Amino acid sequence: MLPVVSIVGRPNVGKSTLFNRLVGERKAIVHDMPGVTRDRHYGEAFWNDREFTVIDTGGYIPDDPHVFAVGIREQVHIALEESDVVLFVVDVEAGVTDLDKEVADILRRTPKPLILVANKADTPERAWNAAHFYALGFDHVQAVSSMNGSGTGDLLDHVVARLPEKTEQFESKYPKLAIIGRPNVGKSSLVNRLLGVERSIVTDIAGTTRDSINSLLQWQDRTYELVDTAGLRRKARVKENVEFYSTIRTEKAIRECDVAILLIDAVQGFEAQDLNVLLQAERYNKGLMLLVNKWDLVEKETNTFNDYVLAIRAKMHNLDYVPILSISALSGQRVHKILDEVDEILVERAKKISTSELNRFIETVTKELPLPMARGTVLKIKYVTQVKANPPVFAFFMNKPQELPANYRRFLENRFRQTYRFHGVPITLVFKEK
DSSP states (O other), X not given: OOOEEEEEOSTTSSHHHHHHHXXXXXXXXXXXXXXXXXXXXXXXXXXXXXXXXXXXXXOOOTTOOSHHHHHHHHHHHHHXXXXXXXXXXXXXXXXXXXXXXXXXXXXXXXXXXXXXXXXXXOSHHHHHHGGGGGGGSOSOEEEOOTTTOTTHHHHHHHHHHHSOOOOOOOOOSSOEEEEEOSXXXXXXXXXXXXHXXXXXXXXXXXXXXXXXXXXXXXXXXXXXXXXXXXXXXXXXXXXXXHHHHHHHHHHHHHHHOSXXXXXXXXXXXXXXXXXXXXXXXXXXXXXXXXXXXXXXXXXXXXXXXXXXXXXXHHHSTTOTTSOEEEOBTTTTBTTHHHHHHHHHHHHHHTOOOOHHHHHHHHHHHXXXXXXXXXXXXXXXXXXXXXXXXXXXXXEEEESOGGGSOHHHHHHHHHHHHHXXXXXXXXXXXXXXXX
């Protein structure tokens, strides 16, 4: 896990603006109305050779009985438990408020490293006024303007100095498989079936698995590292605080695995969140597989599974290369086929194609469908070479690559797959100027 830095404080002190400044992109909603940030947002920041996750929590209102405020209050408590560093944000323009004092009373009890951030110090006079916040009982106050960026470099220096020491990354020598999917689709049951032991808690309560659990799986003469991740919910439904942090862990598991195995419930079907998870794994160039679990609960007719697969593929857009299997984690039906499929995907992901073969390929396909003209110039691909495997990346050197139409790029990818297959593997085609 990357270290976690959480931003907390009462509403309307500029937490979301600070979040956007730290992660370098406009991810959080920024508005003058108090309490706009209801759900947490997270992103990654990089400073002084350290990478860490930044979390923007909702505004903290200790005594408001409204359910929204109660939820935000819980978010802050979980942030304190889950974070490595906490940024307590206050507003220089408003000065010290009773709510700031109440929040400070709670935050002073945490043993976690905490930085008091006096935000909206847009002028020298306001920066001087930041000293008033020493009354809250903290050793250091960092004046910043998250709007114009002043002071944020110093703040990041303080954050990085308080992060846990870097631990040596253990690189597994075995292929890493991430079992992903919505809550209660049977991920833990599948892990238990593959391992042959009760490694994970299996219940009917959605979201029982809160943390990722890594296990070594031996199958015949092969060994894999298996990751059972917490279930992903749609962002709008990530309301239980621990689940929010589980979402971050799950996304990290996707990023670090070799093959992402998406599990869906045969009865519930393939939903928009499933597609989003697949697209996320594709963006990270992971091997991809889709398993339809609980197939034993579906009433069977002729061609039932074929029809089911066609219905899924109609929703999958450009992910036709993803293999789809039906299984039952509970009974063990076809579970043994999963690892055979994984092995094929791993071979495809490591596949290398010679430059001479690629150039014969491009000569053939450009004769089949000649390259278009762009602003009076005939586009021409000079040569193609594979620059990387695991995952596969191919560089096309040509004149005016920025003029190559999207539909021709799609044509090339389709012909690539027809010729070289790349079963269950995203491929990256990069077009460069020669």
